Amino acid sequence: MNDALDAAGPQAAWIARLWWISLWLCVAVFIGVMAALGWALWRSHRAAAADGNAPVRGDRALRVLVASATLLSSVLLVGLLEASVLTDRALGRLPRGDALSIRVTAHQWWWEMVYEDARADRVFATANELVIPVGRPVVVTLEADDVIHSFWVPNLHGKKDLIPGRSTTIEFRADRAGRFVGRCAEFCGLQHAFMAYDVVALPPDRYAQWADHERTSAPEPRAAEAVRGRELFLTGSCMLCHAVQGTSAQGRRGPDLTHFASRSHIGAGSIANSPQALARWIEDPQKLKPGANMPSHFLPPDDLAALVAYLETLT
Ligand code: CUA
Numbered sequence: 154m155n156d157a158l159d160a161a162g163p164q165a166a167w168i169a170r171l172w173w174i175s176l177w178l179c180v181a182v183f184i185g186v187m188a189a190l191g192w193a194l195w196r197s198h199r200a201a202a203a204d205g206n207a208p209v210r211g212d213r214a215l216r217v218l219v220a221s222a223t224l225l226s227s228v229l230l231v232g233l234l235e236a237s238v239l240t241d242r243a244l245g246r247l248p249r250g251d252a253l254s255i256r257v258t259a260h261q262w263w264w265e266m267v268y269e270d271a272r273a274d275r276v277f278a279t280a281n282e283l284v285i286p287v288g289r290p291v292v293v294t295l296e297a298d299d300v301i302h303s304f305w306v307p308n309l310h311g312k313k314d315l316i317p318g319r320s321t322t323i324e325f326r327a328d329r330a331g332r333f334v335g336r337c338a339e340f341c342g343l344q345h346a347f348m349a350y351d352v353v354a355l356p357p358d359r360y361a362q363w364a365d366h367e368r369t370s371a372p373e374p375r376a377a378e379a380v381r382g383r384e385l386f387l388t389g390s391c392m393l394c395h396a397v398q399g400t401s402a403q404g405r406r407g408p409d410l411t412h413f414a415s416r417s418h419i420g421a422g423s424i425a426n427s428p429q430a431l432a433r434w435i436e437d438p439q440k441l442k443p444g445a446n447m448p449s450h451f452l453p454p455d456d457l458a459a460l461v462a463y464l465e466t467l468t
Pocket of ligand 1: 259262301302303337338339340341342344345346348
C-alpha cells in the first residue's frame with residue numbers, strides 16, 4: 154500500500170506540504186485551547202474554594218490575553234487561507250512543454266486510457282493502468298461515460314472529477330519511478346470500490362519501449378488451443394464489446410484487450426491477473442464484480458480453456 158503523503162512529483166509535494174502545515178498548526182491551536190480550558194477550570198475551582206467575597210484578581214491581564222488569543226487565531230486562519238491559495242497557484246504552474254497527452258474516460262466501473270498522438274497510427278488504448286515516463290509532464294484529459302467519477306492518484310496530485318458531457322484536464326509529473334495506487338474518489342455505484350488503477354512511472358527509455366510495444370497489434374497465437382480460442386473470441390459475443398488490434402474485434406464498450414495479459418489485474422483491481430482468475434472472470438464476472446456490465450458466459454470447459462489460452466497470448 155502506498156503512503157498517500159509520500160509525494161512522487163511536484164504537485165503532490167505541494168499538497169503534502171499544505172497538509173503538514175495545516176496539521177501542525179491545528180495541533181498547536183488544539184494544545185493552546187486545551188491549556189486555556191484547563192487553566193480556566195483550575196481558576197474557577199480555586200475561586201469557589203476561596204471565600205466568596207474575595208476580589209477577582211488579574212482581570213485586566215486576562216482581558217489582554219483573550220484579545221491577543223482572538224487576534225492570533227484570526228491571523229492563523231488568514232495564514233492558512235493564504236497557504237491554500239499559494240498552493241493552488243503553485244499547482245497550476247507545472248511546465249507543460251513536451252507534455253504527454255492521455256485521454257482517460259471513466260466508465261461504470263473501469264478506466265479507459267487512450268494515448269493521444271498527432272499521428273493517428275501512433276494512438277493506442279489500454280485499460281485500468283496508466284503508464285507514464287518519469288520526469289515528463291503528463292496532461293490527462295478527463296471524461297466520463299455515464300455518471301460522475303473522480304480521478305485520484307495521491308502520490309502525484311489531488312482529486313479531479315470526471316463529469317459526463319464535460320472535458321477537464323489534470324496535469325502532473327512523476328519525478329521517480331514506481332507503481333502508484335489510483336482510485337475513483339467519488340461514489341459512482343455498486344462497484345465504486347473496485348474502480349482501481351495503477352499508475353506506473355517508468356524511466357523514459359523503458360516507457361518508450363512499453364509504448365512501442367502497445368502500438369503493435371496483438372501477437373499471432375501459435376498453439377492450436379489458442380488459435381481455436383481466437384476463433385471463439387471472434388465468432389462469439391466477446392468481440393461485440395472488446396477490441397483486439399490486428400483482428401476484426403473492434404468493440405468499444407469494454408476494455409481494449411490487445412495487450413491484456415501484460416496487465417496486473419482483471420476487472421479494475423478486482424482480482425490479480427492469472428489464467429485461473431481469468432477463467433473465473435469469463436465464466437461469471439457477476440460473482441467477482443456484481444453489477445459489472447459484462448454478462449456471465451457458462452461455456453463448455455474446453456471452450457473456456459481455449460479462450461483463456463488465447464487471451465494469455467495477448468502479452
Ligand atoms: Cu467511479 Cu467511484
